[in-house]
Amino acid sequence: MKKYNIAIVGATGLVGQTFLKVLEEREFTIKNLYLMASSRSAGKIVSYRRQDIVVEELNENSFDKEIDLALFSAGGETSKKYSPIAASKGVVVIDNSSAFRMVEGVPLIVPEVNPEEAFNHNGIIANPNCxxxxxxxxxxxxxxxxxxxxxxxxxxxxxxxxxxxxxxxxxxxxxxxxxxxxxxxxxxxxxxxxxxxxxxxxxxxxxxxxxxxxxxxxxxxxxxxxxxxxxxxxxxxxxxxxxxxxxxxxxxxxxxxxxxxxxxxxxxxxxxxxxxxxxxxxxxxxxxxxxxxxxxxxxxxxxxxxxxxIRKGAVTNTVQIAELLVAGDKGGNL
Incomplete structure (x- = not known):
């Protein structure tokens, strides 16, 4: 089974912390996990599956490394700035803010309702309002x-x-x-x-x-x-x-x-x-x-x-979208 490189943006917030819990509960296949946040939270140590991970400061170079999926929950302005940067590096962004929900060409996904639309993305997928x-x-x-x-x-x-x-x-x-x-x-x-x-x-x-x-x-x-x-x-x-x-x-x-x-x-x-x-x-x-x-x-x-x-209204729905993409991954093209 292929494992994926995952980034969580806004990793120290309430939603970000719940991302870690839900990813572990649902046994999401992760190769490398990168945790990103603002300068205020950079350097913090977060535990995931008994592994200590240092939180990185989010910047324009954060997505230069090999990342498959980025789960964003850091506010609209942060998403507007960094989601396009991530997408330009080949990362598929699933964004929890309202920044892209009503943007034409960005799918707005609830897996129980419109799962097929998740694959019609150009690097950014929006998670709806809770x-x-x-x-x-x-x-x-x-x-x-x-x-x-x-x-x-x-x-x-x-x-x-x-x-x-x-x-x-x-x-x-x-x-x-x-x-x-x-x-x-x-x-x-x-x-x-x-x-x-x-x-x-x-x-x-x-x-x-x-x-x-x-x-x-x-x-x-x-x-x-x-x-x-x-x-x-x-x-x-x-x-x-x-x-x-x-x-x-x-x-x-x-x-x-x-x-x-x-x-x-x-x-x-x-x-x-x-x-x-x-x-x-x-x-x-x-x-x-x-x-x-x-x-x-x-x-x-x-x-x-x-x-x-926080679960279905944000985190679980986002992870379900990621699971959809992984399940439909053909040849590494999410």
Whole structure:
């Protein structure tokens, strides 16, 4: 079995650290592992499979060595600068930032939804927004069977979506300390404000969900979103209201959802069984429940979708993309 030279850019951040964990769990075939970060983190020692690796400072020459895949999670500006450099050296970049998601010619991939698009890259592949990833997993089969007309997203997003800074704000807020990362306290509060506000009144996070859903499903459907940060450490929850063009049977919808790889139906209200953030932490699957008809429209359904935002919402999805490329590697051309 061929082994690959892998670079992790942003290796000391929350997502970067989880990359190491997931790569080891999934036994990804690695020949050499290079860890890269800013000058602040350069020189740190990180352990991977009982091997100590020194974190390198990311610079223009970082990709002069032989690297097959680079997993980026270091912010949009870093990705914009260094991803094209890496790609020009023959490295395939899988980027976690929003820098390239809506760029024409850059595939935006969720392996359960559009795996075939992963091979149509020019050196850069984009990993979608965390809330978008978990949302489109159930949407694909529903669109195929019932043709989606409109989607209304309402998200309940964990503070870990803001990295270590978000977690610190919640932990400190519970001790009565003022916020340093968020504009208002998050402890005991909900903030309908994720990322910056745009001219149309949406936040950038809301616009990401709208635009990325259309690109991944390859369909110009009507989508709206309200994204809210909540005082939960891990795992995002999304309330989804979906309107179809076709009629449907609600029990068949449950069966359709249960047939999707990576999607787990938890939907037994008699036993108080439904997806919860506390249960999805540390797991790679997407969980769906509260499947019920929306009686306010002709062909509407409500879903409650939960997933670990650092795992499936970022790291695992990225590693799954890398696994797709490796599985389809012919003659060393990822």
């Amino acid at each position: 809330s978008t990833i978990q949302s489109v997993v159930p949407l694909k089969i529903l669109d195929e069977k019932y043709r989606i007309k409109r989607i209304v997203y309402s998200t309940y997003q964990a503070v870990s979506g803001s990295g270590f800074a978000g977690i610190k704000d919640l932990e400190n807020g519970l001790k009565g300390m003022p916020p340093e990362n968020y504009p208002h306290p998050i402890a005991g509060n909900c903030l309908p404000h994720i990322d910056v506000f745009l001219d149309n009144g949406n936040t950038k996070e809301e616009q990401k969900m709208i635009d990325e859903t259309k690109k991944i499903l390859n369909k110009d459907i009507r989508v709206t979103a309200t994204c809210v940060r909540v005082p939960v450490l891990h795992s995002h929850s999304v309330s989804m209201n979906i309107e179809f063009e076709k009629e449907f049977d609600i029990e068949q919808v449950r069966k359709d959802l249960a047939s999707v790889r990576g999607l787990v139906v938890e939907d037994n209200i008699k036993e108080n069984i439904y997806p919860m953030a506390i249960n999805s932490k540390g797991k790679d699957e997407v969980f769906v429940g509260r499947v019920r008809r929306d009686e306010s429209v002709e062909n509407g359904v409500n879903l409650w979708v939960v997933a670990d935002n």
